[in-house]
Amino acid sequence: MSPSSSSNALPQSVYNPRRHVGIHAERISDVSSTEYPGHYPNEDHSWNLDVFKQNLQVKVQRLSQRSIEFDLVGVDASIANAFRRILIAEVPTLAIEHVYVWNNTSVIHDEILAHRLGLVPLNADPALMEYRTPTGINAQPNDRNTLVFQLKVECSRAPRGSGKEYINDEVKSGDLVWVPQGEQGSVFADKPPAPTNKNIVLAKLRPGQEIDMELHATKNVGKEHAKWSPVATASYRLHPLIVLNPEKPIPPHLAQKFASCFSPGVVKIGDHGEVRVLIDERGMRNDSVSREVLRHEEFAGCVELKRIRDWFIFSVESEGPYEPERMLPEAIKIMREKLSSIRTAAEALLSGGNEGGDIPPSRTEGADVEMADS
Amino acid sequence: MDDQEEGWNSSVPVWRGLSLTDPVKAVEDKWLLLPAFLKVKGLVKQHIDSFNYFVDVDIKNIVKANSKVTSDVDPRFWLKYTDVHVSFPDRTDPDAIDKSITPHECRLRDTTYAGQIIVTIQYTRGKQLVRRPGVNIGRLPIMLRSNKCVLSGQSEASLARMNECPLDPGGYFIVKGTEKVILVQEQLSKNRIIVEVDPVKGIVQASCTSSTHGGLKSKTYVATKKSKIYLRHNSLHEDIPIVIALKALGVQSDKEILLLTAGNHDAYKSTFSPNLEEAAKLGVFTRHQALEYIGSKVKVNRKVIGPRRPVWEEALEALATIVLAHVPVVNLDFRGKAIFVATMTRRVLMAMDDEKMVDDRDYVGNKRLELAGQLLALLFEDLFKTFNTNLKSAIDKNLSKTSRTSEFDAFNTMKFQGDHITAGFIRAISTGNWSLKRFKMERAGVTHVLSRLSYISALGMMTRISSQFEKTRKVSGPRALQPSQWGMLCPSDTPEGEACGLVKNLALMTHITTDVEEGPIVKLAFMLGVEDIALSTGAEIYGPHTYVVNVNGSIIGLTRYPSRFVSNFRKLRRAGRVSEFVSVYINNHHRTVLIASDGGRICRPMIIVERGRPRVTPGHVAELKAGNLTFDDFLRKGLVEYLDVNEENDSYIALYEADIVPTTTHLEIEPFTLLGAVAGLIPYPHHNQSPRNTYQCAMGKQAIGAIGYNQLNRIDTLLYLSVYPQQPMVKTKTIELIGYDRLPAGQNATVAVMSYSGYDIEDALIQNKASLDRGYGRCQVLRKNATLIRKYPNGTFDRLADAPVDENGQVQKKYDIIQADGLAGVGERVDPGDVYINKQTPTNANANANDTSFTGQAATVPYKNTPMTYKSPVAGHIDKVMITDTENDHTLIKVLIRQTRRPELGDKFSSRHGQKGVCGLIVNQEDMPFNDQGIVPDTIMNPHGFPSRMTVGKMIELLAGKAGVLAGKLQYGTAFGGSKVEDMSRILIDNGFSYAGKDMLTSGITGEPLEAYVYFGPIYYQKLKHMVMDKMHARARGPRATLTRQPTEGRSREGGLRLGEMERDCLIGYGATQLLLERLMISSDKFEVNACEECGLMGYNGWCTYCKSSKKMAQLTIPYAAKLLFQELMAMNIVPRLVLDDA
DSSP: OOOOSSOOSSOGGGGOGGGEEEEOSSOEEOOSOOSSTTOOTTSOOOOOHHHHHHHOEEEEEEEOSSEEEEEEESSOHHHHHHHHHHHHHTSOEEEEEEEEEEEEOSSSOHHHHHHHHHTSOEEOOGGGSOBOOSSSGGGSOOTTTOEEEEEEEEOEEOOTTSSOSEESOEEEGGGOEEEOOTTHHHHTTTSOOEESOTTOEEEEOOTTOEEEEEEEEEEEOTTTOGGGOSEEEEEEEEEEEEEEOTTSOOOGGGHHHHHHTSOTTSEEEEEESEEEEEEOTTGGGGOOOOOGGGGOGGGTTTEEEEEEEEEEEEEEEEOSSSOHHHHHHHHHHHHHHHHHHHHHHHHHHHTTOTTTTOOOOSSTTSOOOOOOOO | OHHHHHHHHTTGGGGTTOOTTSOOOOOTTGGGHHHHHHHHHOTTHHHHHHHHHIIIIIHHHHHHHTOEEEOSSOTTOEEEEEEEEEEEEBOOOTTOSOOBOOHHHHHHHTOOOEEEEEEEEEEEETTEEEEEEEEEEEEEEOOTTSTTSTTTTOOHHHHHHTTOOTTOOOOOEEETTEEEEEOEEEEEOTTOEEEEEETTTTEEEEEEEEEOTTOOEEEEEEEEETTEEEEEETTBSSOEEHHHHHHHTTOOOHHHHHHHHTTTOHHHHHHHHHHHHHHHHTTOOSHHHHHHHHHTTBOOOOOSOOOOOOHHHHHHHIIIIITTTTSOOBTTBOHHHHHHHHHHHHHHHHHHHOTTOOOOTTOGGGEEEEOHHHHHHHHHHHHHHHHHHHHHHHHHHHHHOOOOSSOOOHHHHHHTTOSHHHHHHHHHHHHOOEEEGGGTEEEOOOEEEOOOSSHHHHHHHHTEEEESSOSSOOOSTTTSOOGGGTTTBOSSOOOSGGGTTTEEEBBTTOEEOOOOOSHHHHHHHHHTTOEEGGGOOHHHHTOTTOEEEEETTEEEEEESOHHHHHHHHHHHHHTTSSOTTOEEEEETTTTEEEEEOOTTOEEEEEEEEETTEESOOHHHHHHHHHTSOOHHHHHHTTSEEEEEHHHHHTSOEESSGGGOOTTOOEEOSOGGGGSBTTGGGSSSGGGBOHHHHHHHHHHGGGBOBOOOTTGGGOOOSEEEEESSOOOOSEEOHHHHHHTTTTSOOOEEEEEEESOOTTTTOTTOEEEEHHHHHTTTTOEEEEEEEEEEEOBOTTSOBOEEOOOOBOTTSOBOGGGTTBOTTSBBOTTOEEOTTOEEEOEEEETTTTSOTTOTTOOSOGGGSOEEEOOEEOOOSSOEEEEEEEEEEOTTSOEEEEEEEEEEEOOOTTOEEEETTSOEEEEEEEEOGGGSOBOTTOOOOSEEEOGGGTTTTOBHHHHHHHHHHHHHHHHTSOEEOOTTOSSOHHHHHHHHHHTTSOTTSEEEEEOTTTOSEEEEEEEEEEEEEEEBSOOHHHHOOOOSSOOBOTTTOOBOBSGGGTOBOOOOHHHHHHHHHHTOHHHHHIIIIITTTEEEEEEETTTOOEEBTTBBTTTTBOTTEEEEEEEHHHHHHHHHHHHTTOOOOOOOOOO
16 A cells, blocks of 8 residues: 555655545445544554644635635544534524514515525624523614614516516515614624625515515524524535555556546546556545446456545535635634533532532523524 | 328328338337327316217207107197207306306305306297297306316416416316316226126126116126026016017027027037027917017006006017117117127027136226216206206196286296206205116215315326225225226226225326217218128128127128228228227127227227338427427328227237337337326336335325415315425426426425434434425415305394404404404414404394394394304414305305414325335434535435335436436436436436445534445425324313213314223233223213112212112212213113122
């Protein structure tokens, strides 16, 4: 199992079999890390910040307006998964929760329109808002916990020659009008709350029909309802690793076929006088691990497919108020809050206090909300 | 004829230059004939055709047959119907200006969609002859989309204006606001000989049910008894020896009898000879003797008093008119009937000789389907006859009055006849009871309410065929799949359980014939060289090369060149000289040529193959595609023709072009048409175990989806709608043809086939909470609540009142949605217990009309509250409030209440492969497994559902669906075709997925990869109407029945859960006596009684009324039901005495 010497794009350590998850035709091997990740019998792997720092790598690979792809290397799956879970379910956002219907003469029913409105991602910084609570000052809507939007659309026939048949025949998310309440006008002055996407069709109207609603957006987390999830999706995959067997090279006449078993750009066919199959170490990360190569008998034993257990290629599509690059720090912040609340609880338990069972609120603002299931 | 010949020969030159051995090129896209067929025929054309035939043709015949009304009083009086027609539906409201009415208005207003039956009458008024056109004699409910319906031939836009869905098939009636379907009834064919053998009793019998247009039905048997043959009929006391019967029918010589029955066949001759002996023994030699013999056995039921007729005359009449009534006897020429009886006898002889020569009752060719038109025709004939009888007696009554101010006008009498015909139609259709004494018909359950659960259920109902067989009989024959059902009846779509195999469904490309006039066909047969049967003798009939020609069961003649005759006949049919629905075929066993033109035969179109080449060429299909040809053009050009089951049996049909051999006569249009509309939804059904397809056919009808484009304008008793229905990723051609892609019932769920958490055992499904949050499986339930604002005979009437206020001026919570008009506002939320119609009823509503307490002032009448309250445990919203008038001038209020439901634990889901399951667990998105793309499944299905069910079609659906998603287009899973697995795998590979459709998933809980690859992709899932919310029920304490004081039964009455006999047995077996006592008495109907130890009778308050003492009274606890039993026994003069003892 010697690495290909021609390219050194990947660190040598990726070829350490301890970091490998085996991809076979009908099963996946070595899925789990040990019970103590990174520890092995008769070896010293005591936790060391410097070593951890050295191994830990976070590198942004691709960044666009709404999505980010970054590598997280050197942590256990549980940590990476915790970030993924927090991104989906625990990073707060604002979403429309209460809809007051003054008039709705469209064909779409009130509840369904309200449901659709709730799913519209809003671009309003949740950090500036507080959670609604069942009791206390935030039990009632106020300018600290509720954003108010207005949806007032009336459809009519377009004048002749305007090229359109109707005016306002499609109600879109862009028709939501933010109505600042109290201090909100100044708080949100630099970035007034609005839907992130103005082209979501909410309802269709015909002349004479109108919709007049008041919408109250509140802050909450994706665990409560998917509409508060800040991401379209947040997930990761393990870095693929393709290892050629030097003992059994790919026959040159099968090189093209071999290349077609992988995603484009993974296999390079070198042509130094003779056809030689090489794996592009940079391109490897783009392989879709379709296992196509394992299906062909002629390649049996030529290649081993693996994935690197602690190399997580994260892909996060942000749909809410956060810029994609802000997503991970936000998740880390929430994780730290959770950790600190566990720490305080554990310390309270250790100190043997008779109030040891009392776990302090998980969020430092003291605005811990667990709303009743809706 | 010449240019017609040109027409259908002109396409032949296409074949020139090709030899027979050239490979047959497949006609690409010949399936396009199917949409062309459906465009002409529609899915429910059989109903509509049948109804059209009734209103256009049959009703005229019926009126003509009963056209004259005379009077017994005045012999000069007569009234005659000269013409009849049915008008388009109209409004009954007398002061309406616009008389037109739409079906939707009838649905909403609970009225009947009916048109007038208008006749033209001629009658005598004194010495005058009066002709009066446009007389309305009653109203006939009109079938939707028939040619008397306002919807026929309308564009989509004008249908929309009438609030009608363009995809709605029609074919049903609207009676009193409910949509009623007259199901197709399956029967044994009439006027045909059926030979059966009873191997146990050793009986061979030929039977024939005669049915004539007069409506008389009787069954005649020719059966063996102790190896002799007899004629049996209901109107004869005794069985008549066959020779005597034949002699009575005018065949006097034994030689002729032998020739007509046994022919020259020695075995038949020897079997038949004892019958000749028997007749001789009975001393019957001449026709007169035979008639005398039969005459003494005829049941005479004659009411008319007259001179007694001689016995032989009775026999003559019975033979002429009652026995085998369908064979005409003109001028007492019995020759035809004699030959018919002789044929029956010969068939019996054949079956006696060879047991295989019997007929199969279950053979589809021996069945006829009775449709709405025929049933309505019978009903109309009955009603019309009664109408005429009533009219006649009314006229008689009038005419018998001698003094009259003006000349008697029959029209006035007619006007006051009442709505007997209208009421009769409405009663029959709305109850489904067809009890026509006149025709000895007593049928219940003929009509059904059209199921509007989903589009498919409505469509499935229109193609349903119900059998006349008893459901309880445990016979397998009629229930079994018959090979002759191929292409005619769907092999998958039948219910499970008691009606299994008795209720069937039509296949996609079938047509049910209506009657075609017989006369011209007979004439044509004679022109083609058939020799008249009346001129032939037995020797000729059973000659070595002669074939008997039958038209609709009656023997008309002989031919010596049967195949030439049949092919000539077919040529004429293909040229359009005979109706395309007339079938002609040779039965070589019976040496007969049979021509059938009667109604109710199932037939289907097929491509004609001549000289080894299909007549439909790619050129024709291209023309069809371009819209230059229609299906009827194909028929007219003789490229395709209809075959009924019998003719199908006489043809050699190739399934595919490649199967064509020189003897092939026809080519199937498309093999998938052998399935019906409902089974056609299943993708890859040919890969499934067959019962799974049957299960899906039952379940597809329960799926919640879109009902019709007008679904939000309808006010149905119960309406289930899907919020976000999707068309399936994997379609079938049938789906496109029936419009399921436009009115779907389901959603494409991303499914991971894996085990998860253990909450997925026994077919339970795991659902993704985020998917549910985003609207997956969300549905709406709309329920109608209607009330009438009545006017009572005493002048009082119901009223609506605004919300009452209490002493503080506050409106009670339960009235808070009531507006000033006494009705809840549209859009308001209705909480349990809320009032949505605040109706009040006068307390003296039922008081006598002469009661003077009512002064005409509404305020003076005392009212009591009779509000409508919302009872469901979950809040709903007012969707619609409708106020209208019914036909009898009551105000009708309908309130539609809507609930929107998201899936919850226990709701039922199903894929399209008979794989149902309930939601077992709802999991947060972050806990769900995800693949490399970050895709999280909507549903997780346990793989244990596959091995025993063998629904390979579902797996292929997933694969094709996944490939479709990746390629960005819909895939096809059409039966016996569809997208190939190989192609699907190729798409997956090209998109970087595993060819097998299995993905590598990561656990959402641990974050580590799962050790197995998981089959992962979209499958179309249906949400079924069974939802936990409608079923959930528990009770700690609650109402009790008044009589027994035991807890009530059933969820609707908040009833208890019964500890039944079997549970009781368990407790007894276990010895848990105290638990038994608690469950059966203490928690149910315990009752303290006082009983007297002396007399053993029950007393009260420690006093025994029998002993007049309180000395020996004991108190004990017994079930109230026991106490009730004792008292009831006492009422029956039985004294139950309690013997008390200390335990």
